[in-house]
Amino acid sequence: MSQTAANFSLELKDLRKSFGKTEIIRGVSLAVRPGERIGIIGPNGAGKSTLFNLISGRFAPSSGQVLLNGQRIDGQQPYEINRAGLSRSFQITHVFPKLSVFENLRCGLLWSMGYKYSFWKFLVDLKDANERTLELMSMIKLDKKRDMLAANLTYSEQRALEIGITIAGGAPVILLDEPTAGMSRSESRDFVRLIKEVTVGKTLLTVEHDMGVVFGLADKIAVVVYGEVIDFDLPENVRANPRVQEAYLGSTVADAQSGGH
């Protein structure tokens, strides 16, 4: 690990991904310092979620590199990347529906606390894991729903649980894919506060549609259009960038055209 590389929590180097002949991600380079909160914005179909899928190992990139604390993780399995210290949430709620809130959170941290594939220890006796789970449960404010099955939670509670599972393992780098999707304005506002609280000190990347959420959450903003990062800067600079404004205004036209193929 070289000294310069380790200065970044997460670094993307000329990352590319094609599905068939269509190149979805067209050479993305991005460097995120430890503790930074990055908002990723862009029009529909710009490749924001695909970018997350490449970083987290859901898809393997066609070319380019992903470095986590200076170590290459591109092409690795999702569980290997997670063990290396990167955790993500999903745009569509991805919890364990037939397990309770408590169990959901505990499943999120068992590996990181070293219990791995153990079938010779009882869960009841794992004092550290159980206490940490209770802590997480009050952090995401679901302590009153402890034994409720995740399938029976309300939508925003499920979103909170999703965040809880994501941070449970204590990964220093967190990717959140549209955490407030489908929420009302006031729900979003509370939720942003929650996200800030539970990710203190972590490196955070968030894909988000709601501009209010992004500008409230992010230290820096990356604008993705057509699989490329056209701007990566402080929020006020991004807002003032004419290229970004153009991309956003033109997005409806562009979407209609790309849908026509």
Add this chain to the structure above:
Amino acid sequence: MNTHYEYKPANVGRWLIWTLFALVLAGVPHIFTSGLGTTVLTQMGIAIIACLSYNILLGQGGMLSFGHAVYTGLGAFLTMHALNRIGDGLPLPVSLLPLVGGLAGIGFAVLFGYVSTRKSGTTFAMITLGLGELVFALSLMIPEFFGGEGGVSGNRVVGPVRAGISFGPPLQVYYLIAIYTFLSVAAMFAFTRTPLGRMLNAVRDNPERVEFVGYNTRMVRYIAFILAGFFAGIAGGLGALNFEIVTAEVVGTARSGAYLLFTFLGGATFFFGPIIGGILMVLAFVLLSEFTKAWLLYLGLIFIFMVMYAPGGIASLIMMNLRLAKYGRLRQIWVSYLGLGVCALVILTGAAVLIEMVYHLQLGSAVGPQLLFLGIPFNAGDMNSWFGSVFVMLTGLGLFELLRRQYLREWSDIQERIEEDTKGQDLL
């Protein structure tokens, strides 16, 4: 709903249940003292282990296996060969032989599971089906190991007699099997309370998410598959000791299908469901098959009925109604249960007469069209018998459907009330 008590250190209720279970295992042969009673009870112990081991895959891991008999069956064959080696001087007590079956189960699960657990869902199911057919085909091709048509037989009374235990009398075999049953059930229950056991549930619920919390889903499935193979092998080994003969059909697809069917009937979503399933399996195979030639047809009908109306099996029916009882609402609905039960009996009677008449005409036509059903004479050649039984069945079906709608209304009403009472804390 099933985790609330988990954090309490000492659980009186649980000790009570396990003590009761041990007492029942120890006591039942003194209630059913006949030879048939001991036979049935012994087989129940074996079936319980087999169905519970199958449910590690189906209910806990969401793995639909069509080839579980491979592991019980191969466990049985290896146990039988080991038993025959004891006669040649292998220094192994007969009481430990089922562990040979268990080790065989582990060995074959390590081998075959490596292939099948790579994938989940339909692919997994197809691979297990293929492996089941493969092993069954091999069993007919290698008579040196599988004994060909006649199977492999042995004599369990080969070891030295210690403290009067020779395993000659069926009751001694029963108690050996009861001990294995108790230990296996306890071990499999314990497994559901471990990190791997819980992650297996998580893999069942949402395999993709599991990959993003650090777990290799394939590894979780693989280890669980091996553990299931171990207990399946024990069940097979106990079967070998009990019957003293093992034939190729124990690795066959029909046997695998029976494990699936009865685990499902008993209820795959609760730990104790397959225990009920195992008991029913033996009742059907030993008693129902004595009662009527058409037993497989009845079994099929019951299975279809359960899949349609109670997909959680008998265990979930019990648990749902226990929940009603907990909130004191069972008395609001028991009349409907009575009505549904009577209607089901009426349907069954009509259908049974029809089925029995068809079977009688097909199989027993040499003795004439007369047959007795529950002591009542019927003439399968007379149209009146046919119309009568069709009429009875249709009446039953019509009434059942009417009552079922009434019942569903009552049921949802009660659910709403419970929800109100508990302010949504105890949702089903």
